[in-house]
Amino acid sequence: xxxxxxxxxxxxNTNQKLAIQCINRPCLVxxxxxxxxxxxxxxxxxxxxxxxxxxxxxIVALTFTNKAANEMKHRVQQKICRTTHCSIYTFxxxxxxxxxxxxHLLDFRPNFFIIDEYDQIHIxxxxxxxxxxxxxSTLKKILKFISMLKNNLxxxxxxxxxxxxxNKIEWLKYYYLYESFLIHSNFLDFDDLIFIPIKxxxxxxxxxxxxxxxxxxxxxxxYQDTNxxxxxxxxxxxxxxxxxxVGDDDQSIYxxxxxxxxxxxxxxxxxxxxxxxxxEENYRSSGxxxxxxxxxxxxxxxxxxxxxxxxxxxxxxVKVIATQDEYEEVKRVVREILIHRNKxxxxxxxxxxxxxxxxxxxxxEKYLVKKNIPYQIFGKKSILDQNFVKILIxxxxxxxxxxxxxxxxxxxxxxxxxxxxxxTTILRTISLKKNVSLYKIGMYIDSNxxxxxxIRNKIKNLCxxxxxxxxxxxxxxxxxxxxxxxxxxxxxxxKKTVKNQIQFNEYIKNIGLLLNSMENIKxxxxxxxxxxxxxxxxxxxxxxxxxxxxxxxxxxxxDQIFLMTLHASxxxxxxxxxxxxxxEGILPHYISIKNKDCLEERRLTYVGITRxxxxxxxxxxxxxxxxxxxxxxxxxxxxxxLPQKDLLWLNKKNISSFFQNSKIHIKTIKKMLKxxx
Ligand code: ATP
Ligand code: MG
Numbered sequence: 001x002x003x004x005x006x007x008x009x010x011x012x013n014t015n016q017k018l019a020i021q022c023i024n025r026p027c028l029v030x031x032x033x034x035x036x037x038x039x040x041x042x043x044x045x046x047x048x049x050x051x052x053x054x055x056x057x058x059i060v061a062l063t064f065t066n067k068a069a070n071e072m073k074h075r076v077q078q079k080i081c082r083t084t085h086c087s088i089y090t091f092x093x094x095x096x097x098x099x100x101x102x103x104h105l106l107d108f109r110p111n112f113f114i115i116d117e118y119d120q121i122h123i124x125x126x127x128x129x130x131x132x133x134x135x136x137s138t139l140k141k142i143l144k145f146i147s148m149l150k151n152n153l154x155x156x157x158x159x160x161x162x163x164x165x166x167n168k169i170e171w172l173k174y175y176y177l178y179e180s181f182l183i184h185s186n187f188l189d190f191d192d193l194i195f196i197p198i199k200x201x202x203x204x205x206x207x208x209x210x211x212x213x214x215x216x217x218x219x220x221x222x223y224q225d226t227n228x229x230x231x232x233x234x235x236x237x238x239x240x241x242x243x244x245x246v247g248d249d250d251q252s253i254y255x256x257x258x259x260x261x262x263x264x265x266x267x268x269x270x271x272x273x274x275x276x277x278x279x280e281e282n283y284r285s286s287g288x289x290x291x292x293x294x295x296x297x298x299x300x301x302x303x304x305x306x307x308x309x310x311x312x313x314x315x316x317x318v319k320v321i322a323t324q325d326e327y328e329e330v331k332r333v334v335r336e337i338l339i340h341r342n343k344x345x346x347x348x349x350x351x352x353x354x355x356x357x358x359x360x361x362x363x364x365e366k367y368l369v370k371k372n373i374p375y376q377i378f379g380k381k382s383i384l385d386q387n388f389v390k391i392l393i394x395x396x397x398x399x400x401x402x403x404x405x406x407x408x409x410x411x412x413x414x415x416x417x418x419x420x421x422x423x424t425t426i427l428r429t430i431s432l433k434k435n436v437s438l439y440k441i442g443m444y445i446d447s448n449x450x451x452x453x454x455i456r457n458k459i460k461n462l463c464x465x466x467x468x469x470x471x472x473x474x475x476x477x478x479x480x481x482x483x484x485x486x487x488x489x490x491x492x493x494x495k496k497t498v499k500n501q502i503q504f505n506e507y508i509k510n511i512g513l514l515l516n517s518m519e520n521i522k523x524x525x526x527x528x529x530x531x532x533x534x535x536x537x538x539x540x541x542x543x544x545x546x547x548x549x550x551x552x553x554x555x556x557x558x559d560q561i562f563l564m565t566l567h568a569s570x571x572x573x574x575x576x577x578x579x580x581x582x583x584e585g586i587l588p589h590y591i592s593i594k595n596k597d598c599l600e601e602r603r604l605t606y607v608g609i610t611r612x613x614x615x616x617x618x619x620x621x622x623x624x625x626x627x628x629x630x631x632x633x634x635x636x637x638x639x640x641x642l643p644q645k646d647l648l649w650l651n652k653k654n655i656s657s658f659f660q661n662s663k664i665h666i667k668t669i670k671k672m673l674k675x676x677x
Pocket of ligand 1: 011573
């Protein structure tokens, strides 16, 4: 106890200490980037355990990504020098945990699966095609509608009673069918992970009381990015005094998912004894970088007034480099890094390259591969976005539940078994008529069908293979993936199918990552439990692989440059940061320009800038390929808003011609947008 108290006094500033020692009142820490908010959370966990006698199982901390959760766990563990049992989760994985504990009260069976957006679209498509033909963008709109209803805690029967949705009867019907499908298939979507626990708590007060008793203290990082439903969820499980939230309204970058920084205001009403603590010293960035960040964000209106200063060295000028096109941009960034690294004897991992959209990383990756420079991407849409990786997950799903027709259809013809649409249609018709799953039809398929014997045998063999794998999986779940890959001769299939060598290597690498992560699955003695470990693993993979978490399932300890979107960079810090694509239409994004609302894009840029500790470099290009057109670009308005005395513009010479061209340019963009609409 003595040690930890001295430790806190030595390493934290007055307000941080105040926040940590505030335990009999609800506490909100409201402060700018790099001011030590996350540090408050980790230190407070230690303080609660060591000085206030909280058992570590009674503390729950919620963070935004799995990466952040793991990092926090690691930090706490290191400091208390033993494994900790305190629960550090993302909102979604915490929701999943609650669902798993109360399955007997819900419509779901054990071994449920979490589905991602890709699955959602396919399921919806299947549902609606009986009623109408919709294109992808309409399907996405319907899914957004469904998600909106769930985020307003409305199930089908609630929503259908409301006047405001009477003009959406058709879509409501799809909501009903979609939900029925999910329940029937034992699937949950991401929204369900919060929606279902809330409904559970409302219906079963005793379950809620139980969780409330269990959670003696709750801490939430990145509070500005919680949405309404997450706020409600949180309110259900907290005791009115025992929680600490930290956040920064200037870093709210998820309003497109319903995040609501006004939640911070709501808190004051809901918890009148709330203690609000501000932190004003930034410990991360050089004075110049902080000045740039502060100046940029001062162009936004503010809900809360905050100050931020740095006692660090003022630091070198911030470079703004113009390049000819996106290829030259990438080359230039890499060259800057190589020269800098050589000069200052730094490591690759001191550098991060940040960008607005995932597709900007493609050229970058290609070039880094060509130059043989190690890199690591965070927050890229997951490896499961690669169809040939995800197929393996569908195999696992079918092994756990062979009656899962949705997944069965995904694997039926991969690798190629010459089972085409015609055959699957016949199978589905029989399955509907007999009301049994496709797997069972396949297993007992007879000669009365219009399917040839050769194909019938192939189907039957697939079913037998699944049966065989099932037995194997219950003995050794951690080797099951290897066995699938061997049994279906998957690598040979990929070699034949994927002609592009780089693509092929990428698949192999990612399948390797998946295999690695399988090794950590616990093996249970109890036969019944086996599948639950496996299905839990699959759900974890899907949750981890969402857009809001990292790509790498297993951390690779190698010196690598970090590549990530600005969104994925939240909460992290790097010595040297490059923000590329500082152009109108890229950052701010063209949709924001079109909607005449760039506030969130400015916050996103603020997040990017404040990741840098020592040096920051911006790049923009004069021309870029967009939607198949080679168009000329203008530097981002955000560069204009920065204090020019801190910037060093390089290759700026043709800048005036940009502005001369800008009228034509805007016309092209507008035309392009119309096309896109
Ligand atoms: P962000 O808004 O980007 O999430 P944050 O407010 O969570 O930032 P932290 O990541 O907690 O900030 O801290 C930023 C850096 O400052 C970290 O390297 C941290 O170790 C350091 N730091 C925090 N508090 C102190 C302190 N009192 N003394 C010295 N260094 C500190
Ligand atoms: Mg933080």
